Amino acid sequence: MHTKRAGEIMIQLDHYPHIPYWFTIRQAIAEMETAEIDQDGRRSIPRVVLVFDEAYRLMGFVRRRDILRGLLPSFLQNSHSSLGGKEYDIKVDPNLSEVFSDEETDEIRELANTPISTVMNPIVHTADAEDHLLKVVREMVVNNYYMLPVQREGKIVGVVRSIDVLHEIAGLVL
Amino acid sequence: MARLTHPFRTTEGESSALQKLRRRFDLFRELLDRNNQVLQIIGDMEEKAQGEYLFDLTYVRTILEQLRDAVHATVDLLIDLGGPEYQVLKDRANAIESQIALLLPGTHPVEPGPMVLPFSRIDSRDTFLVGSKNAQLGEMKRLGLNVPEGFAVTAYGYRCFLEENGLQQEIDALLEGLDIQNHDDLVAVCDRLKVIFEKSQVPGDLASGIRDQHDELLSRRGAGRVALRSSAIGEDSLFSFAGQYSSFLNVPPDQLLKRYRDILASKFSPRALFYLLSHSIGEQELAMSVGCIEMVDAMVSGVMYTRDPIDPDADTVLVHAIYGLGPYLVEGEVSPDVFKLCRERAGVVESTIRTKARRLVLDPEGGVKEEPVPEADRDVPCVDERTLQSLVDIAARLEDHYGHAQDIEWAVDRATGRVVVLQARPLRLLCDLPVSERVDLDGLKVLASGGTTVCPGAGGGPVAVIQSADQVGEIERGSVVVAPNPFPALAQVLDRASALVTEIGGSASHLASLAREKRVPTLVGIPKLLDRMVPGDVVTVDATGMSIYAGMQDELIQNRRPEYDLFEDTAIYDLLRRLLEIISPLNLVSPTEPDFRPDRCVTFHDITRFAHQRGIEEVFHLAREVGRQRDAGAMLDTVLPLPVHVLDLESVLPDGTQTWSKERDIPEGPFRSFWSGMLKEGWPGHLPNPNRFIPVSASHGGNLHSTQFTENSFAVIGRDYALVSLRLGFHFTSVEAMGCDEPEKNFVRLHYKGGGAAADRRQRRIRLLAELLSRMGFEHIVKSDFIDSVMTFRPREEILETLARLGRLTLMTKQLDMALSNDRVTGWYREDFAKRLGLASERVFPL
Incomplete structure (x- = not known):
């Protein structure tokens, strides 16, 4: 049986939400809340928004959790706000969230106006449109991604998602 | 970036291109003046043609002379501006003038022919x-x-x-x-x-x-x-x-x-x-x-009006009759019998029989003489029913034939007993009393008053406020339409409106012309009108009396019914109307239509419309050409990372030799307003940690050939004029505006084109712009990813406010196309921007 290549199962870039890096977290949320991806009749909402620069070059991506991190009121953040943290960090008690008040709501609204570039992640791995399905699977598993940008002849042409990869695998095993 | 000399305030160093532009701009301003003058003259003529005002041939001749001069001046200015290719307009103007000459009395030379x-x-x-x-x-x-x-x-x-x-x-x-x-x-x-x-x-x-x-x-x-x-x-x-x-x-x-x-x-x-x-x-x-x-030896003579001039809709025929020859009637020597006849049934509705003691008869020696009427005949009707029936038949025939009410002289021939028609001419009557004196306005609650009557009359109904073209479809029949200004899309509501009122406006707008044509009572120029009118409240607009009253005032509406019929059939009105037919209709509406050509101008209105449009374009093109030349102006010293050349058309910047124009030196006016909007919105922030984010590759979308994303930006500024042309990222914006103290000359025009994203996202951005601009009062032409949007006829303050919003919108939408992956997100951005710009949000967008 023919197994597909990345270019065959990817979502065209036109159909995937993306924004310029100076847009705000708020605007990224709007993209996520309104976008609906229709892949061969299977509908889903995006978990990632791509971020581009002025020259329309791919700079990075933001996931839901990056957005949520960007909105966390300061007192609930660990002293180190990057992914993972360090061993000697003081743990913040999440029960503090019970003090959630108008003040925190205001802070969230304010944080939502910070540029998306403050919470986005760099693009480290990409797939090529000609990459075999299994190569894509490996990249995702090893790097813990559920989405990979796909390039063709040096240009970003779309994204391949774990859900679409799984769909192809399902065709093989079910 | 090289610092450039600032050549434009010293004649010596001023570039010839800028000098040329300045000259053209002066011509353009004059053209706007002249164009406005033509519209005012046409407006005045249309107003007179409505029949509410008396005028004479002197008026017609004088106004035609003024109109002719203004049209020729407009055409000459356009030729100066754009060159001999517009000469054909001159020919059109001359041809229209010849048509006018044919209509005027006395301009027909008496040619040899039969005597x-x-x-x-x-x-x-x-x-x-x-x-x-x-x-x-x-x-x-x-x-x-x-x-x-x-x-x-x-x-x-x-x-x-x-x-x-x-x-x-x-x-x-x-x-x-x-x-x-x-x-x-x-x-x-x-x-x-x-x-x-x-x-x-x-x-x-x-x-x-x-x-x-x-x-x-x-x-x-x-x-x-x-x-x-x-x-x-x-x-x-x-x-x-x-x-x-x-x-x-x-x-x-x-x-x-x-x-x-x-x-x-x-x-x-x-x-x-x-x-x-x-x-x-x-x-x-x-x-x-x-x-x-x-010579008809008249037994009875009379005059018949085929309509009752006091009540022209009543379908009655009025007959006046006396014994003998006619002169005693027309000269008022004898009071006639008067019969009011029903056209349908030919029966007498009402009659007044007077004593007719004398009559004029033929003198066998020649001429006429008076004789007494036999006693028995004096107090009886001088015409019988058969004669009246004949008269009604004649009335109907002549009215049908001529198409309007007639004033007919007739006689009953003594020899045959038959009715002879001696003369027929259009029924002409003058207004008896100004109607306002007959209506009791005391006790009515005045909601607003003042302004200018564009079309007389009164109309009532529920208030419908309409701010922009996209609301036109919402207007229900019988509404009193209230709008901020007479924007052209209002033309579409005229068939449904019982009256139209605007906050600003004059009698020279296109809309005014249409309102008169459709006879919708229209009152313009009432400040703060929108604050005072509550949508849905029933009001009565008295355009004649320049007031708006609470409630439905039927008596007033009935009394204000324009008495067109009383005037329409007089020859002088007929002359004016025939003149207007070759002066006022507008055939060249949209510059995008293939027929928008000088040789298609068939009225003076067409000529000025064409000249106005092409005048704007000529200046725009030259300004862009000059603006692109790097040595043509100074650089704007601004906090925005945007190199902009400034061309000072009217020496509005302070004297000096600086090579840079500072933002703060720009005087209040269209450019300053636009730029302040840009500054308020602010330039998108820089990438905080560029080393961490190495671009992977370009996408496949858009116009990627450009590497200098802000090249070729320039601004041409005058006292109340500005043309700003910006290249921002992948899109091109140009904003042209006039914001002077005369609202009728003012306009804002926005061109917006292109983008870096795929076509559907670029088009979504244009649709978003179109909707926001509509709410601001713009009207536009959209083609794919291009929009040409225009707002006209606004007071200076509003023009400046609009420009500030456009400045903000320009930066808000910079590369927005990239983000518009679907219609829902486009809707979200639209409403978000509307809120930030303080624009009314008609819809709550559900996320």
Whole structure:
């Protein structure tokens, strides 16, 4: 049986939400809340928004959790706000969230106006449109991604998602 | 970036391109003035043509002269601006002028032709040859109506009479330097002219022509006498001439030529001459034709109006009748019986029978004489039902034929007992009383007042506020439409509106013209109107009285009903309306249509519309050309990372030699407002940690050939004018605006094109812009990823406010296309921007 290549199962870039890096977290949320991806009749909402620069070059991506991190009121953040943290960090008690008040709501609204570039992640791995399905699977598993940008002849042409990869695998095993 | 010299305030260093642009800009401003003048003149003429105001031929001539000058000036300015390719407009203007000349009285030269013409060879097209009265007799004969036989002595006959006797030179000499306001001088000149005419001879061939026709008429009809009646050329277009010239009844053969001469001389009665000259009609412009008509021995004479002038919709016919010959009626010697007849059933609705003690009859010696009416006949109706029935039939036929109400002179022939029609002309009446005096306005609650009446009348209904073109479809029939300004899309609501009111506006807008055409009571220029009108509340707009009242005021509406019918049929109104047909319709509406060409201009309005549009474009193109030249202006010293050349058209920047223009030096005006909006929105932030984010690759979308994303940006600025052309990222924006103290000259025009994203996202951005701009009051043309959006006719403050918003919107939408992956997100951005820009949000966008 023919197994597909990345270019065959990817979502065209036109159909995937993306924004310029100076847009705000708020605007990224709007993209996520309104976008609906229709892949061969299977509908889903995006978990990632791509971020581009002025020259329309791919700079990075933001996931839901990056957005949520960007909105966390300061007192609930660990002293180190990057992914993972360090061993000697003081743990913040999440029960503090019970003090959630108008003040925190205001802070969230304010944080939502910070540029998306403050919470986005760099693009480290990409797939090529000609990459075999299994190569894509490996990249995702090893790097813990559920989405990979796909390039063709040096240009970003779309994204391949774990859900679409799984769909192809399902065709093989079910 | 190299710092450039600032050459534009010193003539020495000023680039020739900028000098050229400045010259063109001056021309452009003048063109706007002239264009505005033309629209005002047309507006004034349209207003007069509505029948609410009286005017005379002097008005028509004066206003035409002004209009002609303004149109030619506009065309000349466009030719100066854009070159000889616009010469064709000049030809169009001349052609329209020739058409106008044909409509004006007296401008028809009297051409050689027959000197006498029997009525059987005349119809209504011959008014320039035989005058209206004769022509209509010929026309009615052709229709088969019972009219007297006869013939006309033509205008050419009159010319021959003058030439043969060398009269023109004498007339000219006497009239030269005559002060018509000096009554004694006027009478002296008229007396002198009368003597001259009396001494003059009817030329031999004319005399024999008249005699031959006369003899032929008498022998054919077996009649004894004729009537000679004046039928001046142009009398139909100069309604007040009626009754100014002589007519003679029952003329014996030996007095035929004398009476003919007397009628010609009656042109120079003090009253008639005063009228001519005081209305700027040259004496030579009015040739005199005379009708020689078989004398009807009238048992009864009368005048019939085919409509009741006081109540023209009532479908009644009014008949006035007396015994004997007609002059006693028209001269008011005898009070007539009056019958109000129902057109449908021909029955008498109402009659007033008066005592008619005297009558005028034919004198066997020639002329007429008075005699008493037999006692028994005095107090009974002088016409029977059969005659009334005939009259109603005639009324219907003539009205059908001419298409409007008629004023008909008739008689009952003693010999046959039949009704004879002696004359028909359009029914003309003047307004009796200003209607406002008849309505009791006390006790009505005034909601607003003032402004300018664009179309008189009153209308009531629920208030519907409409701010932009996209709300047009929401207006229900019978609404009182309230709008901030007369924007063109309002034209679409005119058929549904009971009245229209705007906060600003004048009588020169296109919309004003349409409102008058559709006769929607329209009042403009009421400040803070929108604050005072509550949507849904029932109000009555009294456009005539320039007030808005609470509630539905039926009596007022009824009374304010424009009395068009009373005026429409008068000749002078008819003349004005016919003139307007070749002056005011607008055929060239949209510049995007293929017919938007100079050779398609068929009215003066078309010409100015075309010249205005092309004027804007000529300046725009040249400004862009000059703006692109790096040595043409100074650089704007701004916090925004955007190199912008500034071209100072009217030395609005402070003197100095700096090579940079500082933001703070820019005077208040369109550019400053736009730029302040840009500054308020701020430039998108820089990438905080560029080393961490190495771009992977370009996407496949958009116009990626450009590496310098902000090249070629420039601004041309004047006192109340600005043209800003920006290249931002992948899109191109240009904003042109005029924001002076005269709202009718003001406009904002936005062009927006392109983008870096795929086509569907670029188009979503344009749709988003279109919707936001609509809410701001713009109207636009959208083609794929291009929008051409225009707002006109706003006060300066509003123009400036709009420009500030456009400045913000320009940066808000910078590369927004990238983010518009679907319609829902586009809707979210639209409402988000609307909120941030303080624009009304019609819809709550559900996330």
